[in-house]
Amino acid sequence: MKIFPAVSIALFFFVLTCMVRSNETDIVKISDDVYAFIAHGPGRDYVDGNSVLIIAPQGAIVVDTRTDPKTAEEEIAEIKKLTDVPVKYIVNTHWHYDHILGNKSFRDAFPDLTIIAHSNCLKEMDQFVPNSLGREPGTSQEQIKTFRQELASGTDSEGKLLTEYEKTRRQRVISDIESFIAHPLPVYSPPDITFDSALTIYLGDLEVRIFNPPGGKAHTIGDAMVYIPARKLLVTGDVVVAPVPYALGIYVPGMIKTIEEIIAMELDVIVPGHGSVLYDKKYLHNMVTLLGSAYSKVTDCRTKGLNVDECIEITNFEEYRSMFAGDDESNWSFTNYFSVPVIRSIYRKEP
Ligand SMILES: [Zn+2]
Structure with missing residues (x-):
């Protein structure tokens, strides 16, 4: 530290x-x-x-x-x-x-x-x-197995070549899970x-x-x-x-x-x-700018009568990506933790 x-x-x-x-x-x-x-x-x-x-x-x-x-x-x-x-x-x-x-x-x-x-x-x-604490090692072992196979073949589950970042990410996940499993489960x-x-x-x-x-x-x-x-x-x-x-x-x-x-x-x-x-x-x-834009884009989707998957298909936040995400893992986060989830959240939570 x-x-x-x-x-x-x-x-x-x-x-x-x-x-x-x-x-x-x-x-x-x-x-x-x-x-x-x-x-x-x-x-x-x-x-x-x-x-x-x-x-x-x-x-x-x-x-x-x-x-x-x-x-x-x-x-x-x-x-x-x-x-x-x-x-x-x-x-x-x-x-x-x-x-x-x-x-x-x-x-x-x-x-x-x-x-x-x-x-x-x-x-x-x-x-x-309480009911989910014991599940981690089982699912994690599966994840390790999958990632090891993908690293060995150099491709993901759909046969697409892994980028350097995707390889690093998989190696990191394996190391994190192995460290987690090596220690007592949380109580x-x-x-x-x-x-x-x-x-x-x-x-x-x-x-x-x-x-x-x-x-x-x-x-x-x-x-x-x-x-x-x-x-x-x-x-x-x-x-x-x-x-x-x-x-x-x-x-x-x-x-x-x-x-x-x-x-x-x-x-x-x-x-x-x-x-x-x-x-x-x-x-x-x-x-505030990004979330406000998300809310307004999803409102447009709803006005057009689109369902959540149709809205995800036609909506992105690329004009904001550089404001938040660099060339590192932030870019992966922007797609996986923001762009798609925010649309699902608005559809799921709002009347
Ligand atoms: Zn957190």
Whole structure:
């Protein structure tokens, strides 16, 4: 793991998102009492979420607990180097695996801690997480087998030649899955306390506001964001994902409303759910433009009476691709995590 002082981060913004090595994390010092653990590239198949450490003499808060016990334990070891105070609270920003599967590791390391989440986040965790934890190794073994065959033949399942990026991606997935399988499976560890609209924690003088986005439904139906007014710092969870917005299963009008509300907040630092720390709001403005365009294009499809597949067939966002995606894995993410999923999300979620 590396520690980058905040001042140099702007220079590293693009580079960091491209530095993709298994289970690596960059620790960004935002202030003397706040550190961001920036997970490896958001374009990965084996996705890992960012995490944030807030330190006060009365105890520490950690926002999100990473994607598996091994990664969480690596972060806990780093936290213990940064502070002697125990972690008192965990905030889960939403129920997705890459943000909550380290909960149990944190609980084991800090037995007195309390895990906080939105009430709908707990409902979704209970619904989706416990029954799926055991499935990973089986499906992953199949994936490894398929990717090994494709690498050996140099072609994909349809016989198309693999590009260098596609080869690298397959090698990386194999290595990530092998690392996952080599470690104990995560144990489900749900929140202890839920909130509906907002909850404020006072660690001495440090006020930490936890709130559901003003858009209500945004990335999920149970998002939590964390705001520290004294640091003008917002931790967004996956409402903001950089350098390419994540659109699988999102609620587009709620996302737009939420991002607009974030833009109106007094902020110096924004820690997204994936990707590098943001020090201005340019990316948020780009997100509003892109999501607004998606909503309007899908509205046109509906006006023409097209179904979702017909809309996907005739709709693209190529005019925005260069604004978000470079020649690296971001480009793959733009297609796979945004262009098509956003259309499906709007069709699925909107009346
Ligand atoms: Zn995520």
